[in-house]
Amino acid sequence: MAGGAGRTRRTGDLGFRLGTGAFALVLVLIVCAIGFELTRQSMLSIEKFGLNFWRTEVWDPVAGQFGALPFIWGTLYSSILALALATPIALGIAVFISELCPNFLRQPLVFLTELLAAIPSIVYGLWGIFVLVPFVRALESGMPQALRSLPIFSGPPLGVGMLAAGLILAVMVIPFTSSVAREVLKSVPGAQREGAYALGATRFEAIRAALFYARTGIIGAIMLGFGRALGETMAVTMVIGNNPRISASLFAPQYTMAAVLANEFTEADTELYLNALIEIGLVLFIITLIVNSMSRVLIWSMARGASTAPVVEPVQPPTVEEAA
DSSP states (O other): OHHHHHHHHHHHHHOOOOOOHHHHHHHHHHHHHHHHHHHHHHHHHHHHHHGGGTOOOEEETTEEOOOOHHHHHHHHHHHHHHHHHHHHHHHHHHHIIIIOOOOHHHHHHHHHHHHHHOOOHHHHHIIIIIIIIHHHHHHOOOOOOHHHGGGGGOSSSSOOHHHHHHHHHHHHHHHHHHHHHHHHHHHHSSSHHHHHHHTOOHHHHHHHHHHHHHHHHHHEEEEHHHHHHHOOOOHHHHBOOOOOOOOSSSOOOBBBHHHHHHHGGGGOOOOHHHHHHHHHHHHHHHHHHHHHHHHHHHHHHHHHHHHHOOOOOOOOOEEEEEEE
16 A cells, blocks of 8 residues: 555656656747747848858848848947946946845835836837937037047937947846846855954955855846847837948947847848848847856856855864863
8 A cells, every 4th residue: 555655656746747847848949949930931041141141231122132240230239338338337236235225225226126127128218219319419419529530439419329229228237137136146155244254354345255256146147138138129229220330439320130120020022131131030049048048057056156155164162171
Protein backbone atom coordinates (compact mmCIF):
# COMPACT_ATOMS: atom_id res chain seq x y z
CA MET A 1 0.00 0.00 0.00
CA ALA A 2 2.71 2.44 0.99
CA GLY A 3 4.77 1.53 -2.10
CA GLY A 4 1.75 2.07 -4.38
CA ALA A 5 1.00 5.44 -2.81
CA GLY A 6 4.65 6.48 -3.26
CA ARG A 7 4.61 5.47 -6.93
CA THR A 8 1.38 7.41 -7.44
CA ARG A 9 2.89 10.53 -5.88
CA ARG A 10 6.04 10.20 -8.02
CA THR A 11 3.92 9.76 -11.13
CA GLY A 12 1.89 12.83 -10.20
CA ASP A 13 5.03 14.87 -9.59
CA LEU A 14 6.47 13.79 -12.92
CA GLY A 15 3.26 14.70 -14.74
CA PHE A 16 3.12 18.08 -13.05
CA ARG A 17 6.75 18.76 -13.97
CA LEU A 18 6.20 17.76 -17.58
CA GLY A 19 3.02 19.86 -17.81
CA THR A 20 4.60 23.03 -16.46
CA GLY A 21 7.69 22.37 -18.59
CA ALA A 22 5.47 22.22 -21.67
CA PHE A 23 3.97 25.59 -20.76
CA ALA A 24 7.46 27.05 -20.42
CA LEU A 25 8.43 25.51 -23.76
CA VAL A 26 5.59 27.43 -25.41
CA LEU A 27 7.50 30.67 -24.80
CA VAL A 28 10.59 29.29 -26.50
CA LEU A 29 8.51 28.11 -29.44
CA ILE A 30 6.84 31.51 -29.78
CA VAL A 31 10.21 33.29 -29.91
CA CYS A 32 11.54 30.79 -32.46
CA ALA A 33 8.35 31.09 -34.52
CA ILE A 34 8.63 34.88 -34.62
CA GLY A 35 12.25 34.70 -35.76
CA PHE A 36 11.45 32.04 -38.39
CA GLU A 37 8.48 33.93 -39.81
CA LEU A 38 10.38 37.23 -40.00
CA THR A 39 13.23 35.47 -41.80
CA ARG A 40 10.88 33.73 -44.22
CA GLN A 41 8.95 36.88 -45.04
CA SER A 42 12.13 38.88 -45.72
CA MET A 43 13.94 36.35 -47.93
CA LEU A 44 13.38 38.36 -51.13
CA SER A 45 15.15 41.37 -49.64
CA ILE A 46 17.91 39.22 -48.13
CA GLU A 47 18.59 37.48 -51.45
CA LYS A 48 18.61 40.70 -53.52
CA PHE A 49 20.58 43.07 -51.30
CA GLY A 50 22.53 40.79 -48.98
CA LEU A 51 24.81 42.67 -46.60
CA ASN A 52 24.56 45.80 -48.73
CA PHE A 53 21.12 46.30 -47.23
CA TRP A 54 22.82 47.25 -43.97
CA ARG A 55 25.67 49.26 -45.53
CA THR A 56 23.88 51.62 -47.90
CA GLU A 57 22.02 54.84 -47.12
CA VAL A 58 19.58 54.98 -50.03
CA TRP A 59 15.93 54.35 -49.16
CA ASP A 60 13.96 54.87 -52.37
CA PRO A 61 10.81 52.73 -52.65
CA VAL A 62 9.99 54.18 -56.08
CA ALA A 63 13.32 53.05 -57.57
CA GLY A 64 13.32 49.80 -55.57
CA GLN A 65 16.53 50.70 -53.72
CA PHE A 66 16.55 49.94 -50.01
CA GLY A 67 19.34 50.57 -47.53
CA ALA A 68 18.74 50.38 -43.79
CA LEU A 69 21.87 52.16 -42.53
CA PRO A 70 20.04 55.44 -41.67
CA PHE A 71 17.54 53.54 -39.55
CA ILE A 72 20.23 51.54 -37.75
CA TRP A 73 22.13 54.78 -37.09
CA GLY A 74 19.04 56.56 -35.80
CA THR A 75 18.06 53.65 -33.55
CA LEU A 76 21.49 53.31 -31.96
CA TYR A 77 22.06 57.09 -31.73
CA SER A 78 18.75 57.80 -30.01
CA SER A 79 19.04 54.80 -27.66
CA ILE A 80 22.62 55.57 -26.59
CA LEU A 81 21.75 59.26 -26.14
CA ALA A 82 18.75 58.31 -24.00
CA LEU A 83 20.90 55.94 -21.97
CA ALA A 84 23.52 58.64 -21.35
CA LEU A 85 20.83 61.03 -20.12
CA ALA A 86 18.77 58.53 -18.12
CA THR A 87 21.43 56.44 -16.36
CA PRO A 88 22.70 59.04 -13.82
CA ILE A 89 19.13 60.07 -12.95
CA ALA A 90 17.89 56.48 -12.67
CA LEU A 91 20.81 55.44 -10.45
CA GLY A 92 20.31 58.53 -8.29
CA ILE A 93 16.65 57.62 -7.81
CA ALA A 94 17.54 54.00 -6.98
CA VAL A 95 20.21 55.01 -4.45
CA PHE A 96 17.96 57.56 -2.77
CA ILE A 97 14.98 55.19 -2.45
CA SER A 98 17.02 52.21 -1.25
CA GLU A 99 19.60 53.95 0.94
CA LEU A 100 18.62 57.49 1.95
CA CYS A 101 14.88 57.93 1.65
CA PRO A 102 12.78 58.29 4.86
CA ASN A 103 10.37 55.42 5.41
CA PHE A 104 7.23 57.53 5.05
CA LEU A 105 8.36 58.73 1.60
CA ARG A 106 9.74 55.46 0.20
CA GLN A 107 6.48 53.80 -0.88
CA PRO A 108 5.03 56.91 -2.60
CA LEU A 109 8.25 57.30 -4.61
CA VAL A 110 8.22 53.62 -5.56
CA PHE A 111 4.60 53.98 -6.67
CA LEU A 112 5.37 57.06 -8.79
CA THR A 113 8.33 55.31 -10.41
CA GLU A 114 6.18 52.32 -11.34
CA LEU A 115 3.43 54.66 -12.54
CA LEU A 116 5.83 56.28 -15.03
CA ALA A 117 6.58 52.84 -16.45
CA ALA A 118 2.86 52.17 -16.95
CA ILE A 119 2.08 55.31 -18.97
CA PRO A 120 1.34 54.43 -22.65
CA SER A 121 3.96 55.53 -25.16
CA ILE A 122 1.39 57.51 -27.17
CA VAL A 123 0.84 59.70 -24.11
CA TYR A 124 4.58 60.29 -23.88
CA GLY A 125 4.52 61.19 -27.57
CA LEU A 126 1.79 63.80 -27.09
CA TRP A 127 3.67 65.26 -24.13
CA GLY A 128 6.80 65.35 -26.26
CA ILE A 129 5.05 67.27 -29.04
CA PHE A 130 3.60 69.91 -26.73
CA VAL A 131 6.48 70.22 -24.24
CA LEU A 132 9.78 68.80 -25.48
CA VAL A 133 9.60 69.97 -29.09
CA PRO A 134 9.04 73.65 -28.16
CA PHE A 135 11.76 73.34 -25.51
CA VAL A 136 14.29 71.95 -28.00
CA ARG A 137 13.31 74.61 -30.57
CA ALA A 138 13.84 77.38 -28.02
CA LEU A 139 17.12 75.80 -26.91
CA GLU A 140 18.48 75.73 -30.45
CA SER A 141 17.27 79.23 -31.26
CA GLY A 142 18.95 80.64 -28.14
CA MET A 143 22.22 78.80 -28.72
CA PRO A 144 25.27 80.94 -29.59
CA GLN A 145 26.23 80.94 -33.26
CA ALA A 146 29.66 79.57 -32.42
CA LEU A 147 28.06 76.39 -31.06
CA ARG A 148 25.53 76.13 -33.87
CA SER A 149 28.38 76.01 -36.36
CA LEU A 150 29.56 72.73 -34.84
CA PRO A 151 28.30 69.58 -36.63
CA ILE A 152 26.69 68.17 -33.48
CA PHE A 153 24.58 71.33 -32.95
CA SER A 154 23.83 72.23 -36.57
CA GLY A 155 20.45 71.82 -38.18
CA PRO A 156 17.17 73.66 -38.74
CA PRO A 157 15.40 75.02 -35.65
CA LEU A 158 12.39 72.73 -36.01
CA GLY A 159 12.27 71.22 -32.54
CA VAL A 160 11.69 67.72 -33.92
CA GLY A 161 14.90 65.73 -34.21
CA MET A 162 17.36 63.50 -32.42
CA LEU A 163 17.56 65.51 -29.19
CA ALA A 164 13.78 65.49 -28.71
CA ALA A 165 13.75 61.73 -29.33
CA GLY A 166 16.63 61.16 -26.91
CA LEU A 167 14.94 63.21 -24.19
CA ILE A 168 11.61 61.43 -24.45
CA LEU A 169 13.33 58.04 -24.52
CA ALA A 170 15.33 59.02 -21.43
CA VAL A 171 12.11 59.80 -19.57
CA MET A 172 10.66 56.45 -20.61
CA VAL A 173 13.81 54.50 -19.69
CA ILE A 174 14.28 56.02 -16.21
CA PRO A 175 11.53 54.04 -14.40
CA PHE A 176 12.71 50.69 -15.81
CA THR A 177 16.37 51.23 -14.99
CA SER A 178 15.74 52.71 -11.55
CA SER A 179 13.30 49.93 -10.54
CA VAL A 180 15.71 47.15 -11.46
CA ALA A 181 18.69 48.98 -9.93
CA ARG A 182 16.71 49.49 -6.71
CA GLU A 183 16.00 45.78 -6.45
CA VAL A 184 19.65 45.00 -7.12
CA LEU A 185 20.76 47.34 -4.34
CA LYS A 186 18.26 45.70 -1.97
CA SER A 187 19.95 42.35 -2.64
CA VAL A 188 23.34 43.61 -1.43
CA PRO A 189 24.08 41.83 1.88
CA GLY A 190 23.85 44.01 4.96
CA ALA A 191 27.29 42.75 6.00
CA GLN A 192 28.80 44.78 3.18
CA ARG A 193 27.47 48.05 4.57
CA GLU A 194 28.15 47.07 8.19
CA GLY A 195 31.71 46.15 7.32
CA ALA A 196 32.24 49.52 5.65
CA TYR A 197 30.87 51.37 8.67
CA ALA A 198 33.01 49.23 11.00
CA LEU A 199 36.10 50.32 9.08
CA GLY A 200 35.20 53.96 9.61
CA ALA A 201 33.62 54.67 6.23
CA THR A 202 31.23 57.57 5.80
CA ARG A 203 27.71 57.01 4.54
CA PHE A 204 28.74 58.04 1.05
CA GLU A 205 31.64 55.59 1.10
CA ALA A 206 29.37 52.78 2.33
CA ILE A 207 26.91 53.47 -0.49
CA ARG A 208 29.77 53.55 -2.98
CA ALA A 209 30.90 50.14 -1.69
CA ALA A 210 27.37 48.80 -2.14
CA LEU A 211 27.27 50.17 -5.70
CA PHE A 212 30.59 48.51 -6.45
CA TYR A 213 29.32 45.20 -5.06
CA ALA A 214 26.15 45.47 -7.18
CA ARG A 215 27.92 46.67 -10.33
CA THR A 216 27.02 43.59 -12.38
CA GLY A 217 23.32 43.90 -11.61
CA ILE A 218 23.39 47.64 -12.22
CA ILE A 219 24.93 47.08 -15.64
CA GLY A 220 22.15 44.60 -16.30
CA ALA A 221 19.56 47.22 -15.31
CA ILE A 222 21.15 49.74 -17.68
CA MET A 223 21.11 47.22 -20.52
CA LEU A 224 17.47 46.46 -19.77
CA GLY A 225 16.74 50.16 -20.24
CA PHE A 226 18.77 50.07 -23.44
CA GLY A 227 16.61 47.26 -24.77
CA ARG A 228 13.51 49.26 -23.88
CA ALA A 229 14.83 52.26 -25.79
CA LEU A 230 15.73 50.21 -28.87
CA GLY A 231 12.19 49.00 -29.44
CA GLU A 232 10.22 52.14 -28.61
CA THR A 233 8.00 53.19 -31.52
CA MET A 234 5.17 55.68 -31.16
CA ALA A 235 6.72 58.30 -28.91
CA VAL A 236 9.92 58.41 -30.99
CA THR A 237 7.98 58.48 -34.27
CA MET A 238 6.11 61.58 -33.12
CA VAL A 239 9.18 63.68 -32.25
CA ILE A 240 12.20 62.45 -34.25
CA GLY A 241 11.25 64.03 -37.58
CA ASN A 242 11.31 60.80 -39.68
CA ASN A 243 13.98 61.72 -42.23
CA PRO A 244 16.07 58.77 -43.51
CA ARG A 245 19.52 60.32 -43.46
CA ILE A 246 22.60 59.96 -41.31
CA SER A 247 23.62 63.01 -39.29
CA ALA A 248 25.62 63.62 -36.15
CA SER A 249 23.50 66.67 -35.31
CA LEU A 250 21.28 66.55 -32.25
CA PHE A 251 18.77 68.85 -33.93
CA ALA A 252 18.50 67.16 -37.35
CA PRO A 253 15.38 65.09 -38.10
CA GLN A 254 16.28 61.40 -38.38
CA TYR A 255 14.65 57.96 -38.37
CA THR A 256 14.65 54.69 -36.38
CA MET A 257 13.89 51.10 -37.33
CA ALA A 258 10.72 50.94 -35.26
CA ALA A 259 9.51 54.28 -36.62
CA VAL A 260 9.93 53.32 -40.29
CA LEU A 261 7.96 50.14 -39.67
CA ALA A 262 5.13 52.08 -38.05
CA ASN A 263 5.04 54.72 -40.78
CA GLU A 264 5.58 52.77 -43.98
CA PHE A 265 4.32 49.23 -43.43
CA THR A 266 0.80 50.02 -44.65
CA GLU A 267 2.22 51.92 -47.65
CA ALA A 268 4.33 49.02 -48.99
CA ASP A 269 2.84 48.48 -52.46
CA THR A 270 5.44 46.03 -53.80
CA GLU A 271 6.66 42.69 -52.52
CA LEU A 272 10.27 43.87 -52.36
CA TYR A 273 9.28 46.97 -50.37
CA LEU A 274 7.36 44.81 -47.89
CA ASN A 275 10.22 42.33 -47.57
CA ALA A 276 12.70 45.14 -46.90
CA LEU A 277 10.55 46.46 -44.07
CA ILE A 278 10.19 42.97 -42.59
CA GLU A 279 13.98 42.52 -42.73
CA ILE A 280 14.34 45.69 -40.66
CA GLY A 281 11.95 44.14 -38.14
CA LEU A 282 14.04 40.95 -38.13
CA VAL A 283 17.25 42.74 -37.23
CA LEU A 284 15.48 44.86 -34.60
CA PHE A 285 14.08 41.64 -33.11
CA ILE A 286 17.54 40.04 -32.97
CA ILE A 287 19.21 43.11 -31.44
CA THR A 288 16.50 43.50 -28.80
CA LEU A 289 16.63 39.80 -27.96
CA ILE A 290 20.41 39.87 -27.52
CA VAL A 291 20.41 43.01 -25.37
CA ASN A 292 17.63 41.81 -23.08
CA SER A 293 19.15 38.33 -22.76
CA MET A 294 22.51 39.80 -21.75
CA SER A 295 20.87 42.03 -19.16
CA ARG A 296 18.94 39.11 -17.67
CA VAL A 297 22.10 37.02 -17.46
CA LEU A 298 23.93 39.82 -15.64
CA ILE A 299 21.07 40.31 -13.17
CA TRP A 300 20.88 36.54 -12.58
CA SER A 301 24.61 36.32 -11.91
CA MET A 302 24.32 39.20 -9.44
CA ALA A 303 21.45 37.53 -7.57
CA ARG A 304 23.29 34.20 -7.53
CA GLY A 305 26.44 35.83 -6.17
CA ALA A 306 24.45 37.54 -3.41
CA SER A 307 22.74 34.30 -2.40
CA THR A 308 26.05 32.39 -2.21
CA ALA A 309 27.98 35.13 -0.40
CA PRO A 310 29.65 33.77 2.74
CA VAL A 311 28.19 34.83 6.05
CA VAL A 312 30.73 36.48 8.31
CA GLU A 313 30.43 35.05 11.81
CA PRO A 314 31.17 37.50 14.63
CA VAL A 315 34.38 36.85 16.51
CA GLN A 316 33.69 35.83 20.12
CA PRO A 317 35.97 37.36 22.75
CA PRO A 318 38.06 34.84 24.76
CA THR A 319 36.76 33.72 28.11
CA VAL A 320 38.63 34.38 31.33
CA GLU A 321 39.88 30.78 31.43
CA GLU A 322 41.13 30.98 27.81
CA ALA A 323 42.83 34.30 28.47
CA ALA A 324 44.53 32.85 31.50
